[in-house]
Amino acid sequence: MAKPKKTPRPKAETPKGFQDYFGTDVTERKAMLDAIAAVYHRYGFDALESSAVETVEALGKFLPDVDRPNEGVFAWQEDNDGDKPGDWLALRYDLTAPLARVYAQYRNDLPAPYRRYAMGPVWRNEKPGPGRFRQFYQCDADTVGAPSVAADAEICAMLADTLEQVGIPRGDYIVRVNNRKVLNGVLETMGLEADADRDAVLRTIDKFDKVGEAGVRELLTKGRLDASGAFIDGVGLSADQAEPVVAFLTSKAATASETLMNLRHAVGASAMGAEGVAELETIASLLAAQGYGPDRIDIDPSVVRGLGYYTGPVFEAELTFEIFDEKGRKRQFGSVAGGGRYDDLVKRFTGQAVPATGVSIGVDRLLAALRATGRVGGAVTGPVVVTVMDRDRMADYQAMVSELRQAGIRAEVYLGNPKNFGNQLKYADKRNSPVAVIEGGDEKAGGVVQIKDLILGAKIAESATLEEWKERPSQFEVPRDHLVAKVREILESQD
């Protein structure tokens, strides 16, 4: 008889580009987000958790990430509703587009200005690649409906406080502030009116981080040979025309007032440019009044990321300490948060311009920074494991864990097959258990339990001589009713 054909088994695989997070991966991120939320709350920001799904229509397309032009969303069409074709729905790709939709929808009920924070996963339909994930966390705070740059200054102060709150010490970070209006003033003073020319200059400015002053100068004028030997066409400006852009990018000086003076020079007679410089000046003075010096928040026109997207002040938080990259080279940790003012957020829904400013923290990068500096992570202590010597006395063992838990001690009974005691100790090892509890028949009869200090046991096994082993036993016999007290004593000694 022919064998019945079997359906092949499904593959147990995380979809490509997605990730699963286990144990401390989850709890450490959560602790960091909780710390951030506490700061946001203290600043008067309210939580918002919008639907993960939006209509494609509402989502629109205004991604800030110029680095990722191939980006898409995960979308699907609803079933027909009678004769009407179903709506297209999609997973949100950031937390800003949903904020625009929510604000437009509920604007009559929300306080004005509306300060809100949001944290949660977003999804991007990109080709998966190393370090490029299709689901990741964002953590945003935005103020909608506040035209004053006091709102921008507040976001910068909050960002600095947040970094310190999660564990980045003062001196290890800097929040840099720039202004799109200053750049607009520069473009105006250069006489660049055509959008194509402006876009070409903006794209060049975006490369300032990589190619530096001389490189930008070449790219704005005659073009440049890049490191691979390929020739990159220039924008075709004259050296004189290029000068204000270079002056803008390199205007950072030792003090904010010198920097602002340089910027005033760079914008020439442009009214827009003057307005931008005045805004930066206001931000600097508001922050100074609150005690945020340039060691924490600094006016820095070399911040160019996102300038194409935002409409006013732009900010970026960088971690300035050094780490070793994959190739073992020292480098600064770099950017962990960015934001700015984007005044057209709600307009596409309502027709009314609504001023808005906000910041987005790169959750994974900030967490990586905390781990890289040992401020999060390290050795993890698992639960106390009560072993099972006699499977008919499970009730006794359950009573022990119950007592331990009621005393606030994380504890569990071994629930696998208890036959092989070695497996139970291997399990305790895999769980990083600090303590194992053992009660065999003899112990039960004698009214005692054995308590094994697994941390000390491991240390002794690694390095101790026989003499030391005898002097410092890692296993203790105590009366049954001293169980909780002895376990607590061992746990405290391990701290």
Place this chain on the structure above:
Amino acid sequence: MAKPKKTPRPKAETPKGFQDYFGTDVTERKAMLDAIAAVYHRYGFDALESSAVETVEALGKFLPDVDRPNEGVFAWQEDNDGDKPGDWLALRYDLTAPLARVYAQYRNDLPAPYRRYAMGPVWRNEKPGPGRFRQFYQCDADTVGAPSVAADAEICAMLADTLEQVGIPRGDYIVRVNNRKVLNGVLETMGLEADADRDAVLRTIDKFDKVGEAGVRELLTKGRLDASGAFIDGVGLSADQAEPVVAFLTSKAATASETLMNLRHAVGASAMGAEGVAELETIASLLAAQGYGPDRIDIDPSVVRGLGYYTGPVFEAELTFEIFDEKGRKRQFGSVAGGGRYDDLVKRFTGQAVPATGVSIGVDRLLAALRATGRVGGAVTGPVVVTVMDRDRMADYQAMVSELRQAGIRAEVYLGNPKNFGNQLKYADKRNSPVAVIEGGDEKAGGVVQIKDLILGAKIAESATLEEWKERPSQFEVPRDHLVAKVREILESQD
């Protein structure tokens, strides 16, 4: 000249069946989930956050909710990968199917048994309807790889502890335990071998909650007129054949030992049935050893929800206090959590049966219960609002909020247009602010600030006579450097 045709504005609407959560909707749920996670952690469970997206292949189809047969998932197809058609991906519809995939995928690295908890949104592609949402939270704890019913007993104990931890007092809840094997024994003793007959009996049992003993008796035999006058066909059993099912459903007695005796009678000579009763007996004795009496966790064969899905013990947590329903009638709050043993979880991936047991808490229902009893929610206090009397002195006002925040007080400066002072007070009102701070030119010159107790002010405005008003002013003038101290004093007096 003809007007250029405009693209219509997108509608600012939450997609049908989805919801947005604001402020305390978010933070109260989070606080509840944090409290639950703390209990799960103490029991040795580890966090797992799997990808929200799964392959449709891995997801399979094993929804426990027999109530929702039209259920689907939100799915889409990936782009072609060369010549290969793209995978179908979907949003997870629960947290159990992803656990099966994760366990099968990582089984060599995970501890065995593996205790894990997971909390997060799940998505169901259902027709939206009142109270029926397409995205909602689940909160699950499961033990994979533990064949012993000690694992089931532990889940029940943890569920009871969890309910008390979030604020349901002892006496206001009951965790009921039943066992699918007992029902299988009943079916065996009835001589029902055909799957179709068994399924018909299972479907009838599912109606026990609604139609009661007499109704089930009719449905198992000759059929029944329902409340609307429609005739529902019966399964066609004889009265004798139906008897063991009825005996099973009504076997609950005053004590667990009596209930177990009734069940032994109902399963007759079935070995499977006897095994099921023995399991319930073990669970009862394990729980008794830990001090969980029948006032908290009880053996109750009338728990029928999910019996068709699970393979062993089944549990359900009910809240027993009464609330008023939408029609003003008193009723018990009802079920907030359910679970049980399902031993075929991982088999479809690996071919090996892996025992598993777990519980899922209905997050929205439990939160609704806490709100209905006033244990969560109530009056919300907003931030202290520093008003802006002189827009040129924003730095002064920012310095005030900065001082307040550094003292741990939630505070914000008014960031709207400050021209109309009435709007600022309206804003403070909308924010539920407890205190407003005012510093005009006179105050600045005199080195003082005005501090307004908005809670007291509202009370006085509502009810007080002019005399009382004079005696209990709600506005205080204090030296500028007493700002923080006075605000704190007022906040403490409001508690």
